[in-house]
Amino acid sequence: MEITGDEMFIDVPDDPYAFFEYVYEKKLTDGLPIIPPTEELVETFISYIGMPRDQVIAEVEPRKGVATVEKIAVNAIMAGCRREYSPVLIAMIQAITKPEFNLGGIQATTNPVAPLTIVNGKIRNKIGMNAGMGALGPGNRANATMGRALRMILLNIGGAFPGKIDKATLGMPGKYTFCIPENEEESQWEPLSVELGYAKGENVVTIFGGQGTNNVLTGGIDSNSQLSLLADCMSNIGNNNFLTGHGNPCILLSPGHVRVMVKDGWTKTAVKECLFEKSKRKLADFPKELFQPDMPKNLKGDTAYVCDKPDDIKIVVVGGNDPYHIQYVPNFGATNCVSQSF
Structure with missing residues (x-):
């Protein structure tokens, strides 16, 4: 089969296990199996996003890799995301590339730090995120795959592979996925997003540089x-x-x-x-x-x-x-x- 990549299309094995061996050898994965980003799937994602495929969302430290709509779609598919998750993922990329987040430092430090994403707003329920029991995992596709897609982008676009750019002495599980929604419906306090100045119900992602739980x-x-x-x-x-x-x-x-x-x-x-x-x-x-x-x-x-x-x-x-x-x-x-x- 053919998948999209930096060379536009790459011929890869049809056998799922052989495909995983291929992408692992090429360092295109976080170490876990991925979904092949076929041309059809990528086109479906880009169509849903509604932006030109080559539109630049941000540059990702430390390699300053260019995160285009197409590259975000490719990594989201590989991580197992549904296309409906795309608006959240794009907002995550826009957030972590703000200077005050210091993504370059987070990507290269010996500290086991990873972006912890908090999602507020109506989108949480629309895409089926889990804000209740077991929110940190396992078991919920939206929580797990959006956090994982962000990590794939930090690896494949940002270039922070362990032992090279990423100098984390031990790493941590949050470097695979670290994404949860706030349980706004059950809380008696205002949501984090409202505290930060956004309107109640507005879709917002807030990202922390977290050392684990x-x-x-x-x-x-x-x-x-x-x-x-x-x-x-x-x-x-x-x-x-x-x-x-x-x-x-x-x-x-x-x-x-x-x-x-x-x-x-x-x-x-x-x-x-x-x-x-x-x-x-x-x-x-x-x-x-x-x-x-x-x-x-x-x-x-x-x-x-x-x-x-x-x-x-x-x-x-x-x-x-x-x-x-x-x-x-x-x-x-x-x-x-x-x-x-x-």
Whole structure:
């Protein structure tokens, strides 16, 4: 069969297993099997997007590869996306290529950082994303394949293959896929997108430079205790948030946690202020080797804070209704979260 590629059309084996061996050898995959991006499939995607195939969406660091509509479609197909996911994926590319996201640093660092995408707006339900139990996976096609398509683009267009450009010492599962919608329907707080200045119901992607997830077990305790445990998790001086003092730590709270906190009188702003103060650490806690001129950066006297100010902490409501587990996503530090409406 023929698939589209940099040479326009490439003859590849018809046998699915032989095809996978071919694309793996050519370093066109993330290590997992892919869907062949045949001419017919690519044309269908481009037709749905409604833009010229050679229209440039962005340049992807660090190789400054040109992400055209056609190349985005090819990578989306390989990742298993439906064409209806295309508007979200294009917005993701537009977001991560904003200067404040520091994509070049994220692509090349030794840190196991990966883009964490949060989707808000009506598109979440239209394309069947999972914002409830098991949102981080596995099992939902939209969540999984859009996150994976972004990674394919970072590899195939951005050029950040492990061991070459990507210097991550260990990597992490989020480098395969890291994409979830906010559970707006079950939340008693305003969505992240509204907090960032967008209209309720507007389609928005917000992307963090996430170091992976840290679980906090909070079942059967009150909101004050929940926040104390979460702040203790955030106070790990080994993550980049403390070593740089910048960026946007991300909290994934279940609707059940929000329900308990609202019942106890907590607003989202008050939760951020509480976590900002409770997670601070004394400089005496840091190894002396870390006392470099630029580390840690966010100091107030002899105290280090996880970020510049309470509002830099971002809260996303997602997952099942039981207030049992909170996920904390430390930030790369040398980046800010970025948003793009569509």
